[in-house]
Amino acid sequence: MKLNAALPVLVATLLAIATQSAALKVGYYNDKKCAGVEPIVRDEVYKTLNYDRSKGAALVRLFFHDCWVKGCDASVLLNPSSKNPYPEKVAGSNIGLRAFDVIDKIKARLEAVYPGVVSCADILAFAARDATRYLSDGHIDYAVPSGRLDSVVSRAKDADDTLPSSTASFPDLKKNFGKKGFDVEELVVLSGAHSIGVAHYPSFKDRLAAPGNEIDAKYQLALRNAAKNKSRTVANDIRDESYAFKRDAGYYTVVTGRKDYLNNTYYHNAMDNRVLFKSDWVLRTDAFALSKLKEYRDKPKEWDSDFADALVKLGKLLPAEGKGLLEIRKKCSAVNTY
Ligand code: HEM
Known part of the structure; x- marks a missing residue:
């Protein structure tokens, strides 16, 4: 030019x-x-x-x-x-x-x-x-x-x-978010986005062999069954899974409404040891992050508003x-x- x-x-x-x-x-x-x-x-x-x-x-x-x-x-x-x-x-x-x-x-x-x-x-x-x-x-x-x-x-x-990687440890996640100016509370808030959407096999395959304290045994069994078809995606939130998956997982919560409802179910799953990624589970390993998981499980409106603030940030x-x-x-x- x-x-x-x-x-x-x-x-x-x-x-x-x-x-x-x-x-x-x-x-x-x-x-x-x-x-x-x-x-x-x-x-x-x-x-x-x-x-x-x-x-x-x-x-x-x-x-x-x-x-x-x-x-x-x-x-x-x-x-x-x-x-x-x-x-x-x-x-x-x-x-x-x-x-x-x-x-x-x-x-x-x-x-x-x-x-x-x-x-x-x-x-x-x-x-x-x-x-x-x-x-x-x-x-x-x-x-x-x-x-x-x-x-x-x-x-x-x-x-x-x-x-951040789905296999990250809590200190790695804290560091990763810290570099962007986001604190542990915001890490917990933003992770709640995993109440919607899906994941591919490479993102959760490590969870199929995770030790018993890191994942609910029946949920892990359902994941293993689903993973027999490696091209199948798995819902990030068990709430959105198939009837067969939920039966394997012993998940009997009655869900009305549609899939991909963006709300605080992630925090219920977290406290029930039924989250998909290791990066979700590790939030339980830090005392402060754990207290926030419980808070957002119990206060859905607080999460709605904190999530909005975190997205603006x-x-x-x-x-x-x-x-x-x-x-x-x-x-x-x-x-x-x-
Ligand atoms: C905390 C660190 C995070 C990690 C390690 C992580 C990791 C992942 C992974 C591995 C997947 C599945 C990808 C696939 O296999 O297709 C995923 C999906 C998803 N993530 Fe995250 N994520 C993180 C934070 C976030 C944040 C901050 C948001 C948004 C605010 C978010 C929103 C989503 C959504 C909506 C999906 C589903 C996407 C779809 O269905 O196409 N994630 N995440």
Whole structure:
């Protein structure tokens, strides 16, 4: 590209970086006379979830995995390309990530109305909030500060170096969250997201051989039976499992309502030793974390509100200034070319 042609893009990028360093703001797109942004995101998320409720969990996890790795910058959405064959999306720690199609659809709708205005990182933050509201029947709701930008950098290694492992010990999890400015209480609060969604065999296979004090024996038996089919996913929350699984697990809680209901059942499961990942179980091994598990089991409304606060805080993790270029992508799965 000639210098003359490159100049406007360069200026736009520099401006974008300057904007990013300013604080995020609730109503950012309203101020830009684009009041339709959040309603469009909500409409598309609700339409999708009315059809396939399971994608809500996927959107919440996508948001976590985006923000945890070098800030909320949509780096998790980039596809492999000849210039960048190993973006975050292909990282082992991103096993099972999905619902990229939902974000792409929202982006296409927004580009048609407000071209070049809405970042993919903001779309993800709005979509996660809308999924949260939908899956909790409106119990969890919050305003999303916005004004994020999209990164042109995305490396699988960064995801693998940064995201917590399902086999992590409590000290490792505490350290991992501490590095991002999140304390043990917030670790316990955010882990409650595992009341929704599913997991693949590699994420829970260690639990099939876990010692008796770490997992309820019947739940472990049900997991072993389910794992005979290694391509089968298992619900993060036993509440959402099949009748046969629950029978094996001796889980007789009568559940009314739909799967993927975002509430505090995770904490009931935790206290009953029926959580899926080792990283869930280890929260019981710390006295303070254990006291919080009990608190959220007994106070569902407190969890709703603390979870909302923690998601807002998660959304404030931004890419470090000057580390890589930022832009507003035209498509969420690819960087703009310049
Ligand atoms: C505390 C550390 C965490 C660990 C070790 C962890 C680990 C995992 C793993 C291994 C899976 C299953 C992946 C698969 O096999 O498909 C999963 C699923 C999920 N996680 Fe976490 N996670 C953590 C924290 C979080 C947080 C903070 C959130 C959101 C606020 C979250 C939301 C979810 C959701 C919604 C799913 C289900 C996704 C789907 O159904 O597509 N997790 N997590």
